[in-house]
Amino acid sequence: MDAFAALLRAADGAVVADGVLEHVGNPIAEQRALASGAALAPLGDRVVLAVPGEDRLTWLESFSTQRLSVLVPGESAELLILDPNGHVEHAASLIDDGQTAWLIVDRSDAVGLLDFLKKMRFRLRVDPRDARDEYAVVGGTAGAVAALPAPLVWHDPWPGITEGGWAYSAADPHPGAERDWAEALVDAEGVSRLATAAASGALHLAGxxxxDALRVAAWRPRIADADERMLPHEVDWLRSAVHLNKGCYRGQETVAKVHNLGHPPRRLVALQLDGAPAARGDAVLHGDAEVGTVIAAAQHFEQGPIALALVRRNTPVDVDLAVATADGPVAAAQEVIVPPEAGATASVPRIPKLGRRRA
Structure with a gap:
């Protein structure tokens, strides 16, 4: 919407690339302001899809990882759509208003997800559409977002364990525990008001x-991190986006097998880099061996250069790693998020070998 473009340009020093406000001059100071509730972030990399219709929640539940038919208006949820082998294909944040399910999705995933939804309609009473011209997405702390002119606000359940979910990380406290994140759907009139406030200095913006730095520090996964092999178990996504007892959906068999009987082949680690930043796609090294890949990286206002990486499950947990950055290898201390023993939660009885005789 035109009003959103005006909002992106409203603050002094705004740097906008491809419709996304990257920063307004000082990303480190913006992190502090955003974390404290003193700033809001226009999320140009997030767009809205709408699914109206009487069957919308049971329909979405039938092929996603989340139980949605029990949602009440105003309640927030998160869902994944998997391929037949359990790999993550799409992700969405959802809030329902009683007539329409509103999905907040990464812009890079919106076209593919909408195409998938349209193909899944059959004869059900649903009519998915692209709603990016109806609403823009603005994020921040729940308290800051509550002051926005927006009736629809999605509250991030991360890092809580939602009903039917499961947490692999044993961190206590979890680094995302204090990240009280929310995303508001703001219409054109509301965006225009925010642009006026930002231009006058009454509203502070963050890019x-x-x-993203606050997200990475909270170990919070998103679809932008995923490759074609990602299982939700590998990044602790069972915690907020998967209901393990909801019944059948595409990829459900793999989810159940890995969680109950096996182990995810890779595991998520947090990396604290020694002075130099990493980038998505950089190789993670243990000695001379490549053991994983950086999936997200940031310069945090307190922790310095940090990253999230997927490494092989059998990578030792008590060793320092290195990241092969563009400027050469950089030492990286790892913190376990998903442990090597994640999964195999079912208690399978031992079966006596055939031919064994009892006295």
Whole structure:
């Protein structure tokens, strides 16, 4: 919407690339302001899809990882759509208003997800559409977002364990525990008011660099991190986006097998880099061996250069690693998020070998 473009340009020093406000001059200071509730982030990399219709929640539940038919208006949820082998294909944040399910999705995933939804309609009473011209997405702390002119606000359940979910990380406290994140759907009139406030200095804005740094520090996964092999178990996504007892959906068999009987082949680690930043796609090294890949990286206002990486499950947990950055290898201390023993939660009885005789 035109009003959103005006909002992106409203603050002094705004740097906008491809419709995304990257920063307004100082990403580190913007992180502090965003974390404290003193700033808001226009999320140009997030768009809205709408699914109206009487069957919308049971329909979405039938092929996603989340139980949605029990949602009440105003309640927030998160869902994944998997391929037949359990790999993550799409992700969405959802809030329902009683007539329409509103999905907040990464812009890079919106076209593919909408195409999938349209193909899944059959004869059900649903009519998915692209709603990016109806609403823009603005994020921040729940308290800051509550002051926005927006009736629809999605509250991030991370890092809580939602009903039917499961947490692999044993961190206590979890680094995302204090990240009280929310995303508001703001219409054109509301965005225009925010642009006026930002231009006058009454509203402070933060860019996508700041918002993503806070996400990485909270170990919070998103679809932008995923490759074609990602299982939700590998990044602790069972915690907020998967209901393990909801019944059948595409990929459900793999989810159940890995969780109950096996182990995810890779595991998520947090990396604290020694002075130099990493980038998505950088190789993670243990000695001379490549053991994983950086999936997200940031410069945090307190922790310095940090990253999330997927490494082989059998990578030792008590060793320092290195990241092969563009400027050469950089030492990286790892913190376990998903442990090597994640999964195999079912208690399977031992079966006596055939031919064994009892006295």
């Amino acid at each position: 996508s660099i700041a918002a």
